[in-house]
Amino acid sequence: MDALLEIPTQVREKAVTKAQFAKIHIEISNVCNLQCSFCPVVERKKGIMSVEDFEMILAQVGPMAEQICLHLMGEPLLHPHIGRLVDICEAKGVRLFLVSNGVLLKEKSTETLLRPAFRQLNFSLHSFKDNFGDIDPTLYLKKIFALTERAFLERPDLYINYRLWNLADPRGSSAGNMRMLKAIEEQFGVAIEVAIDVRSKKSFRIKNRLYLHWDTEFVWPSMDLSEQGNRGRCYGLSSHFGILVDGTVVPCCLDKEGVINLGNIKDQPIETILATPRAQTMLKGFKNGKLVEELCQRCSYIDRFR
Numbered sequence: 001m002d003a004l005l006e007i008p009t010q011v012r013e014k015a016v017t018k019a020q021f022a023k024i025h026i027e028i029s030n031v032c033n034l035q036c037s038f039c040p041v042v043e044r045k046k047g048i049m050s051v052e053d054f055e056m057i058l059a060q061v062g063p064m065a066e067q068i069c070l071h072l073m074g075e076p077l078l079h080p081h082i083g084r085l086v087d088i089c090e091a092k093g094v095r096l097f098l099v100s101n102g103v104l105l106k107e108k109s110t111e112t113l114l115r116p117a118f119r120q121l122n123f124s125l126h127s128f129k130d131n132f133g134d135i136d137p138t139l140y141l142k143k144i145f146a147l148t149e150r151a152f153l154e155r156p157d158l159y160i161n162y163r164l165w166n167l168a169d170p171r172g173s174s175a176g177n178m179r180m181l182k183a184i185e186e187q188f189g190v191a192i193e194v195a196i197d198v199r200s201k202k203s204f205r206i207k208n209r210l211y212l213h214w215d216t217e218f219v220w221p222s223m224d225l226s227e228q229g230n231r232g233r234c235y236g237l238s239s240h241f242g243i244l245v246d247g248t249v250v251p252c253c254l255d256k257e258g259v260i261n262l263g264n265i266k267d268q269p270i271e272t273i274l275a276t277p278r279a280q281t282m283l284k285g286f287k288n289g290k291l292v293e294e295l296c297q298r299c300s301y302i303d304r305f306r
Helices: 009-016 051-064 082-091 107-113 126-132 138-154 175-188 270-274 277-287 301-305
Strands: 021-026 065-069 096-100 118-124 159-163 203-207 210-213 240-243
Touching: 021 051, 051 065, 051 082, 051 270, 082 107, 107 138, 126 175, 138 159, 138 175, 138 210, 175 203, 175 210
Parallel strands: 021 065, 021 240, 065 096, 096 118, 118 159, 159 210
Antiparallel strands: 203 210
8 A cells, every 4th residue: 555655755766766666566475364354355266376477477577666565465475485486586686575464474484584685574563453352462573573673683774664553543443553562662662652643644763774654544445335536646557556466467556356457467468568548548547637447436545645
């Protein structure tokens, strides 16, 4: 959900100038080990991308992107050959971005995530309480803290974001998040202000390149929702796009079901897909403040770009 915004502005502006797209999502798996209330169920056929398909896709989109995000839906650490995928990326000089709930973090996956190919790691800490209630998160956080401390020494260039949404949720669901916040403060010796306005500030630098990223939940766009109008702008197809596990190309990371199917990269080159009338009409519409696709007309996330 425009996770690029979690990198400091001056770094982001420099990054975007290096490639045609700031970020391209490759969904290496749409299977997840959790079912968070803020993350809708994937209705598509479950799958894990083969190493061969990933290598073919990366050969096409790698040169186009400042970084490749190994995520759209699903938990990337569930991929049985994620180490081989990273091998391929390192061989091609591709920088990686990964979003994980962190529950599956183990010694082997920690070694993988500290490899040079990774530029940024996001850990969605709010997913823990959402799935495990009042269970003590100490052991869960211990693994993430250990990776972070190693990164300070071995990968000082690596950006790490702890995502902790709904810190000030009036419904009371923030209690578990506050417990995590206290653990973060104690671990890194900082004091974090929670009286925040997420419209003006979304992150707090904890130490080195470690940030706490806060936000509020949002409603995922769906054809089942009512139309909100046809005016608005989006960064889809200009700063990023996505490729689902079966090769379907979508304009943004919120099209979780491939409603806006621009083509399949297994059947057509990515340049051909991005040049199709549907893709170009969408892109032109965004630049002119017009939402031409029905799914976009039902997307409340676009309000954040106003």
